[in-house]
Amino acid sequence: xxxxxxxxxxxxxxxxxxxxxxxxxxxxxxxxxxxxxxxxxxxxxxxxxxxxxxxxxxxxxxxx
Amino acid sequence: xxxxxxxxxxxxxxxxxxxxxxxxxxxxxxxxxxxxxxxxxxxxxxxxxxxxxxxxxxxxxxxxxxxxxxxxxxxxxxxxxxxxxxxxxxxxxxxxxxxxxxxxxxxxxxxxxxxxxxxxxxxxxxxxxxxxxxxxxxxxxxxxxxxx
Numbered sequence: 001x002x003x004x005x006x007x008x009x010x011x012x013x014x015x016x017x018x019x020x021x022x023x024x025x026x027x028x029x030x031x032x033x034x035x036x037x038x039x040x041x042x043x044x045x046x047x048x049x050x051x052x053x054x055x056x057x058x059x060x061x062x063x064x
Numbered sequence: 065x066x067x068x069x070x071x072x073x074x075x076x077x078x079x080x081x082x083x084x085x086x087x088x089x090x091x092x093x094x095x096x097x098x099x100x101x102x103x104x105x106x107x108x109x110x111x112x113x114x115x116x117x118x119x120x121x122x123x124x125x126x127x128x129x130x131x132x133x134x135x136x137x138x139x140x141x142x143x144x145x146x147x148x149x150x151x152x153x154x155x156x157x158x159x160x161x162x163x164x165x166x167x168x169x170x171x172x173x174x175x176x177x178x179x180x181x182x183x184x185x186x187x188x189x190x191x192x193x194x195x196x197x198x199x200x201x202x203x204x205x206x207x208x209x210x211x212x
Contacts, residue, residue, distance in 0.1 A: 002113035014084030031100040
């Protein structure tokens with residue numbers, strides 16, 4: 001595992017959300033359904049920040 | 065949809081990602097994976113690692129577009145990811161081997177044993193996000209495009 005970690009999520013519109021970790025923190029990424037969350041935990045495993053990106057749904061044109 | 069292409073040779077090899085009208089370049093050794101429908105590119109070093117995941121608009125479930133009939137031939141292990149994030153793995157035993165078939169709205173996981181076949185699970189086709197197995201007729205069409 002690298003000392004300095006950076007994890008990013010780019011949404012369908014190209015918007016980038018990044019979280020950086022350092023010597024005393026690590027970055028985690030979790031996905032469930034249409035939501036992807038970036039979090040940061042310190043050396044005591046306490047989550048200090050979390051940013052979630054929700055994937056927008058495709059609009060289906062059913063011809064009506 | 066993110067399109068990942070490996071370009072160049074030797075030290076000039078690059079991993080190029082095209083997504084949402086933008087192009088981003090990574091080192092040639094960057095690892096490309098698929099995580100819950102997103103394409104993720106990871107550059108790993110001793111001191112620094114960088115991971116970028118590219119999301120796409122959530123399309124209507126791929127499962128509903130699956131054809132009727134056999135989806136997966138006799139496989140040692142079938143892994144199914146559902147739209148809610150749940151992952152189900154069906155491993156074969158010494159005396160049986162699993163397969164998967166779709167009939168109407170339902171997808172059945174079948175255990176084929178010495179004494180016949182038995183349905184071990186039934187899943188709504190609309191709930192299926194991804195299927196992975198060794199002998200899969202539909203896996204390629206369900207997984208993201210990866211050009212090398």
